[in-house]
Amino acid sequence: MLSLKAYHVFESIFRFGSITDASKHINVSQPAMTQSLLKLEAALGVGLFDRKKGMAPTKASKIFHTHIETGLAHLRTAVGVCAAKEEKANPHLYRQISLSQLKCLHATFEGGSFKSAAQSCGLTLPTVHRSFRSLEALLGVKLAETRPNSVRRNTEGEIFYNWTKLAFREFRQAQSDLDGWKGSYRETFTVGALPLVQSSILPKAVLAFSQEFPHVTVAVFDGTYQSMVRQMQRGEIDFIIGALRGEGLAEHIEQVPLFDDELIVISRVGHPLTKLRTITKRDLAAYPWVMPRKGSPSRAYFDRFYDDLGRSSELQYPIETGSFSLLRCLLQESDRLSVISAQQAHYELSSKQLSKVDYALDQSTRTIGYSHRSGWQNSLPQKRFLQLLS
Numbered sequence: 001m002l003s004l005k006a007y008h009v010f011e012s013i014f015r016f017g018s019i020t021d022a023s024k025h026i027n028v029s030q031p032a033m034t035q036s037l038l039k040l041e042a043a044l045g046v047g048l049f050d051r052k053k054g055m056a057p058t059k060a061s062k063i064f065h066t067h068i069e070t071g072l073a074h075l076r077t078a079v080g081v082c083a084a085k086e087e088k089a090n091p092h093l094y095r096q097i098s099l100s101q102l103k104c105l106h107a108t109f110e111g112g113s114f115k116s117a118a119q120s121c122g123l124t125l126p127t128v129h130r131s132f133r134s135l136e137a138l139l140g141v142k143l144a145e146t147r148p149n150s151v152r153r154n155t156e157g158e159i160f161y162n163w164t165k166l167a168f169r170e171f172r173q174a175q176s177d178l179d180g181w182k183g184s185y186r187e188t189f190t191v192g193a194l195p196l197v198q199s200s201i202l203p204k205a206v207l208a209f210s211q212e213f214p215h216v217t218v219a220v221f222d223g224t225y226q227s228m229v230r231q232m233q234r235g236e237i238d239f240i241i242g243a244l245r246g247e248g249l250a251e252h253i254e255q256v257p258l259f260d261d262e263l264i265v266i267s268r269v270g271h272p273l274t275k276l277r278t279i280t281k282r283d284l285a286a287y288p289w290v291m292p293r294k295g296s297p298s299r300a301y302f303d304r305f306y307d308d309l310g311r312s313s314e315l316q317y318p319i320e321t322g323s324f325s326l327l328r329c330l331l332q333e334s335d336r337l338s339v340i341s342a343q344q345a346h347y348e349l350s351s352k353q354l355s356k357v358d359y360a361l362d363q364s365t366r367t368i369g370y371s372h373r374s375g376w377q378n379s380l381p382q383k384r385f386l387q388l389l390s
Helices: 004-016 019-026 030-044 059-082 099-111 114-121 125-139 155-181 201-212 225-233 281-285 297-309 324-332 346-350 380-389
Strands: 144-147 150-153 188-193 217-221 239-243 253-261 263-268 289-291 337-341 354-357 366-373
Touching (some): 019 030, 099 155, 253 380, 289 324, 346 354
16 A cells, blocks of 8 residues: 555546645645655556656556545545534544554554554554554544553544544555456455355355455455454455345445345254155144354344244243254254255255255245445456355
């Protein structure tokens, strides 16, 4: 990642089409603008403007600009939210922030202390502390509650951290897109994987993708939907794959459908129910169950289905888990039953580790797709990966 000053200079020249006008807009001398642009072009290995046409953007410039513009907008939002309490907030304040200040802030929040940040950044403790305090002074707000051995971000710090992390993600993507345009895709993108896609859909897509893009790294994260949404909102995850949510969608999150999937009833191999030709609700009610984690799309269906079975309250209550490995063991070691996605249990069913109970669940079709941040722009490799999923 290059300097923020270079990004401001580039974006301003791109917008105004003139170093003279851009210089006036961001209050930087023309010689300094020219020098900063030349350094940026040298670092990127491409020409960003056609000087013969009055600083007309080149193809490389247009590719690079897309994410730089978005990244600077995120930075402007971060500063604007924190400085909103100021009656005469400087609209150009975000241009005064340095890359080193943001790196120290991120390292401090992620490590939980100035000492950890100093070790992570390879700087002295006083340098990190001074950088953090200078940023707070510039913004005019406190970003964290500090104690002798720890730093905990407050509300303003959380907002500022999230938006600036998003800005960093855009700056990195700008470089990756430019490298791809030059014929060398070497980016890393992160995928949040909900349990439903981990055993069949995702592995197949990752393996097929790696054949087409051998130098692009796909980093896969798992966790609860809520935790991964928080990571996605600050740019640590690019998109989340799994069952789409019908209600309670987080702010600034959008969903894209890919295909439909159905829920099925599963059991251990050799379960008494697998030997019956016809299975009724009464048969299902005779056995204990394992239910999905609360808050998951399949849990809402399970609750309605289980209530409809009319099991006596004197019988064993269901066990709740969001761990598929635990679910598999619970089923294999007992006569318990569970409701699960057909895709999620694909490997266990095909390898005969578990069995499908021949009972059709009514209206259990769910839409599988991916969630992403509003305004997210996927790269060519990311676009191809999503095509492979469907």
